[in-house]
Structure formats: structure tokens, C-alpha cells
Amino acid sequence: MSTPTAPTVRHSRSGLAGQLSQLGVERDGVLLMHASMRAVGSVNGGVRAVVAALRDALGRRGTLVVPAFTPENSDTSPHYLDQVRSLTDRAREAVRASMPPFDPATSAAPSMGSLAEAVRLTEGAARSVHPQTSFAALGPSARKLVAHHRPDCHLGEDSPLARLYDLRAQVLLLGTGFDTCTAFHLGEYRVPAPPRRTYRCVVTAGGRRQWWEYEDVALDDSDFATLGADFARSEYGAAVRIGPVGSSTSRLFRFTDAVDFASRWLPSHRGGVPVQALCRAHG
Template sequence: MIIEKPITIEDISSDLRQLGVRPGMTLLVHSSLKSLGGWIVGGAEAVIIALEDVLGDKGTLVMPAHSADLTDPSTWQNPPADPRWWQMIRDSMPPFDADFTKTSYVGVIPETFRKQKGVIRSAHPHVSFTARGRNAEIITSSHPLSYCLGDNSPLAKLYDLGAYVLMLGSAYENNTSFHLAEYRAKWGGKKEESLSAPIRRENNRTLWETFYDINFNSDDFEQIGAAFEADCKEGEGYTRGLVQNSRCVLAQQRLMVDYAVKWLEENRIE
């Protein structure tokens, strides 16, 4: 039986450099461990170490640490919760804790990164981000409860820092930076919504806090990403390449957001 050569930290690091990841970058990573294929020696930990090795001491690694399981049960759809259970779920739901609450629906690499020594997590109960490196405190501090992916969010701080986005086997539908564009653009059907999140427990009962946000939606993010690549010159705004078997895009976040603002205003019509 022939065993495929294991994938090492050095293999991943070499591919990241070839793609264009450089020391000192501030890098937001959306990832799929499975997309790399083969046997990775060290699994998710090896991918994180490779990213940090390439970014170096002056770089900053950022990942989503979203916790969608902490949303109100009345909004659940896949599967829905029986209305008879809604209040029981609200009363029993463990409140958000930056150190304790696990991530959900973002993959094993962000969940592993969350637990690494030196990683800082922002305080939003639904859409927190984690960061490690030179700009980690700047990115994760003061994450507002309302308008959580807008102009006072970690996404906006990444924009101001000239960050890059790496989609490591991840599709544009998962590109959270396009949500920042939703706040900045004027598009048909945009409106404010009232939401809630579990904040703390008192007297054996979880207390929820109401906050406000826009009705952001990722259904057309794949279209935005395809248009961005079609209209921007590869090698300037973005590069495509492989990290092992993972199809990747490395892009300047600011260019992607600015492009998405214009696209949304021209194409999202109520």
C-alpha cells in the first residue's frame, strides 16, 4: 500500500508565500481544513503555525469566531425550534463568554485558533472575531453590540489597517468583509431589525439584551466575488492559487469592500 506523503507546516508555508502572503500583513482568514486534502501532520494546529510563521512577528492573524447558536430560538430555521420551547431555551441558554463560548459554523481552524495562547477575542455574542499579533488589540477592542459588522466593527478596523483577506478553500459566500459593504451601500430593501442575545445569568436564568442591526444577507456574495475578479486585474487586487489542494483567493480587503459597495448599489434593487 502506497501512503501519500504527509503535508507539513513547511509545505503549507511555502504555498502561502507563493500565493502572496507576506511578513507583516494583517490577514483575515476564512478557511476549510478539509479543502487542503491529504494527511496534514498536526491538522488545524499546523495550518495556524504555518500562517503565523509566514506573517512573522509583525504580522496579525485574524479569524471569525462567530457563535450563531446564541441567537433567539424564534429565528431558528434549520431546524426550527418548537414555539413551546422558546422561553425555556432563552432561560437556559448559556450567555456569551469570550473565553468559554465555542465557535459555530466557521470550521475547525478558527475554533482551534480561538484557544491558542495569546489570541484575543472581541466581545460580540454572535459575530466575534479573534486575533493574534501586532494589531490584535486594535482589531478586537470595542466591538459594539448594535450594527455589529459596520463602521465600528473589527471589519472596519481591518479596512483601516489595509488588511488582506485569505479565503483558504472557502467560498465568497463566507466572506464577511462584504457585510461591511452592506452597511456602507444604499441598496433596495435595506432596513433596521431588532435582535437579541444572551448576555449574563442572574438567579439561575439567562438575561437577554435587545440590539439593532441591518438585514444583512450573503445570498449574492458569490456574484459579487465573481464580478470583483472579472473587473479587477489578477496580481493587483487579488491573486488565486493553491495551498496544497485548497483553491485560494488572497485579496486586498479595502478594494473588495469598495467594489462591493458599488455593486450592491447597482444590483440590489428591491
């Protein structure tokens, strides 16, 4: 005799909004979100209903921000290196030749997940112009947040992350772990003399497709899970809110807390260890 399968739980927009508010999402605040739709589970209305629930919890004057990174147009990114590892030189060159240049209006960010893509594609969303680590935002502070993102500054003082710090934004890990926490990258810029490396990606200049090379801080998220675990055990840990959103277990905390902790943690835990620039989402 077969065992009956448990019915799939379907979540509603209003239910998700209530859970987000109960978790502590601030009404009229600014929220940086990293999300896994798979962890959230089945939702009536799909991914757009989740975006709507987030905006409901934030209120009319709240602003939602997501990463819209594009490692797909770089030949120095781990994404590209994984893709071409077993290819011949000729096949590698064909992959490079097929890479489209970054366009903030049209370039997809598939590696960021369906929720981030839904935010980017929502009418009224604004997006920063960095060809590798752009951010998309919805709400009254969106355009101000994503403006003036320097193309040679991935995630430092001339990026939306610094603006999020100034605004004391919240960070929501919606069914994801601390390994996805982009706020920690701003901490990498705030350590003394951070290591630097060369990046390269495809852009449009003067109406023509071309490769652009630049130098920036060597980003490395390979230890962010450990960093996050220590953050949660630190004096900041009591302020990390944990609770259900849909079928996920989610975390909510203050952006400034994450950056301040990372900027102190990184020098003592990476000292003397060569940085390998392992961040999966960057060029």
C-alpha cells in the same frame, strides 16, 4: 482485481508556509482568514500546524484574524430557526432556555470551523466582545484590532472590519468561496440608507443571564457568491491571487478592494428587492 487506493497526501507546516508566501501573504501584514480544514487536507500536526504555518508566513510582526461568530445563542438567527422549525412551542422554549449567554473568554464558535476555533483557542489570542459577530486575532495588532467592537454594530464602522479596512489587510479564502467573504458585509454598511432589522441574543448583564434586543443593518450573504464572481471579473480581478495551499485552491486579495467593490455593486443588484436577512452566521 481491486484497484490500489492512492496514498493520502500529508502536508507539512513548512510546505504550507511556503505555499502561503508564494500566494502572496505579506510578511508583517494583517490577514483576515476564512478556511476549510477539509479542503486543506491532511496535515502533519493537524489544525494547529496550519495555524503555525499561517503565522510563519506572516512573520513575528504579522497579525492573523478570524471570525468567531456565535449564532447559537440567538433566537432570531437562521441557525435557531432551522433548529426549531418542526418543534412544538414548548420544545422551542426549552431550546431557548438552554442557550448559554455569550462569554468572550469561553463561548465556542463551532459554525466557523476548526481552523478559526484553533486560532481563538491559541494562547495569547484576543477576541472582540460582540455577542454575535466577535473576531479573534493573534499577533501584535490583535488587541487593537478587536477593541471597541460595539455590541449594536455587527460588522460596520464600529467593528474590527473597519479597522481591517484602515490597515489595508489582506483576505485569505483558504479552500472556501466568496460566499464566506465577511469583508463584503462592511460594504453593506457603506451603501446609502441600508435596511435594518431587529436582532436578539442571550447575554450576561449584572451577573445574570438575559435576552438582549437591538437593531442593526440587515445582513444578507445570500448573493455573496455572485458578488464575488463579479468582483473577480472586475478591474480588481487581476489582483486576486489564486493558488494551492495544501490540497485546497485558495484566493488572496486586498480587503479594501473587496469592500469598495461591494459598496458599489450592492445598490445596483439589490435595489427594490426586499432584504431577507439570510446571513447564516448572524442573529
